[in-house]
Amino acid sequence: MLASPMPRGDEKRLTPQDEDFSAWYNELVLRAELADRGPVRGTMVMRPYGYRIWELLQGELDARIKATGHENAYFPLFIPESYLHREAEHVEGFAPELAVVTHAGGKDLEERLVVRPTSETVIGEMFAKWIESHRDLPLLINQWANVVRWELRPRLFLRTTEFLWQEGHTAHATEAEARAETATALGFYSEVARDVGALAVVAGDKTASERFAGAVTTMTIEALMRDGRALQAATSHFLGTNFARAFDITFTSEAGVLEHCQTTSWGMSTRMIGGLIMGHGDDKGLVLPPRLAPIQVVVVPIGRDAERAEVVARAEALAGELRAGGVRVRVDDRAHLSPGAKFNEWEQKGVPVRLELGPRDLAAGVATVAERLGEGKVAVALDEVVATMPERLAAFQQALLARSTAFLADRTAPAASLAELAVAVGRGFASILHCGRVECEDTVKEATTATPRCVPHDAPDEEGPCAICGQPSAYGRRVLFARAY
RNA sequence: CGGGGAGUAGCGCAGCUUGGUUAGCGCGCCUGCUUUGGGAGCAGGAGGCCGCGGGUUCGAAUCCCGCCUCCCCGACCA
DSSP: OOOSSOOOSOTTSOOOTTTOHHHHHHHHHHHTTSEEEOSSTTOEEEOHHHHHHHHHHHHHHHHHHHHTTOEEOOOOSEEEHHHHHTSHHHHHHHGGGOEEEEEETTEEEEEEEEEOSSOHHHHHHHHHHHOOBGGGOSEEEEEEEEEEOOOSSOBTTTBOSEEEEEEEEEEESSHHHHHHHHHHHHHHHHHIIIIITOOOEEEEEOOGGGSOTTOSEEEEEEEEOTTSOEEEEEEEEEEETHHHHHHTOEEEOTTSOEEEOEEEEEEEETHHHHHHHHHHOBTTBOOOOGGGOSOSEEEEEOOOHHHHHHHHHHHHHHHHHHHHTTOOEEEOOOSSSOHHHHHHHHHHTTOSEEEEEOHHHHHHTEEEEEESSSSOEEEEEHHHHHHHHHHHHHHHHHHHHHHHHHHHHHTEEEOSSHHHHHHHTTTSEEEEOOOOOHHHHHHHHHHHSOEEEEEETTOOOOOOBOTTTOSBOSTTSOEEEEOBO
16 A cells, blocks of 8 residues: 555554564553553553463462472561561662551551561561471461562563562571472472473572572572563572571570571562563464463354354364363354454464364364464364363473473573673573672673573583683582573 | 653544644444455444643644653663
């Protein structure tokens, strides 16, 4: 047509990732009906389709948490402001982003209440009350809750003012046991990310500058988004006796000595959903791993008038058989939309498998199968479709993880200088020898906006000069840097 | 909080520079008929405090002042 300033006319298309990754993300979250913006800046409404993903994720993580002896409990939303002040680093870390209640019940409060940004302090207070003897340890508690952090730059799922998460809090008699606990928790996260979310992650330790406020050490899993930026997907903290000393969490040991507990905390949030979107999505929309897909299989009946009734009935029957086999399936029998419109809609929503069922299929006793990864369609005998669906979904899950793993590997490059690092962080992780000094991290950040993401647990031993300053490397292995969300 | 951009129908936008009939277009939505294997067609229809407040003017979506919100880029962060 004419090159006049007409409306784009392709409103149905998603902005391509290459053109504007942020726009792609924002449009997709809205259009796939995962979430919407709330009336208060930075807040998010999780819509049913998005919330279902969270429920599935929750189910997987909760099962692992419970299987290892942790118990769920619930602590209050409001925390006396003074609690935050008891741990110096902790209050310093969170002060800027606290929401504080100053007025309630029609009058000013004697003591201001903070809306929890995390619950170390209240839980510490309660632990102090509950723990007396080594016989009370370890105390293994988890809570599912909302928390509030007044972020300056909100982004749906990735950084919202209020978000949902799980926070584990444990107390132990020995440092070794507490450290082992943080590794166990990180194991939940790695497993959920990889095996359930099909998302490749790097597990490692945070450098001092990236550590949780009040922690001795922080472990993390870092994922790589399709634009080459890293996302911290979950963290696990060894708190030493920092909170035990601040809240007087003590126990009498077997030897009769009064000691401070060693505590941990660890969390995974709704941010993980943002990671799944940006880690797997493409220009057509979401790509959901079957284990987290609210709808694993969509059946699209195709046919007009007389054919329609029969085709829909057969689609329902097929769906019933799949459901009986434990598959989450939906029949899209909306009459006012063309098949093509439905194909595009379900692809945008990331449904792993689509079954097309039309007169031609029925005549041949097959369903036309299209998978969200890959282009083609294949005809598969109806009984076989049902019988093989679990393995088809499992294969999809594996293929998605394999793709994510290959992507992460391909986009991780060693660098021996700031210039090489700059190139590497342009597409993903830069792996460098690092002296461990904040000065060098700052140099990198200023030059490239990249930050240290983690010291990977599975990296081989290696020493040498720091890629930035040339001084001897720390950590005994390479450190990953990237631009991060 | 600094720099940039934008607020007009559910969504995407035009109109504003140079004030002037009833504020348009695409998509979506509703009704009817025809359609159905990759974003259907025709006909009819509904839907607007033009972000908010003030000012200028006979008259403001349009000009002026103030405020608010959203988006993008930075500093802070799960």
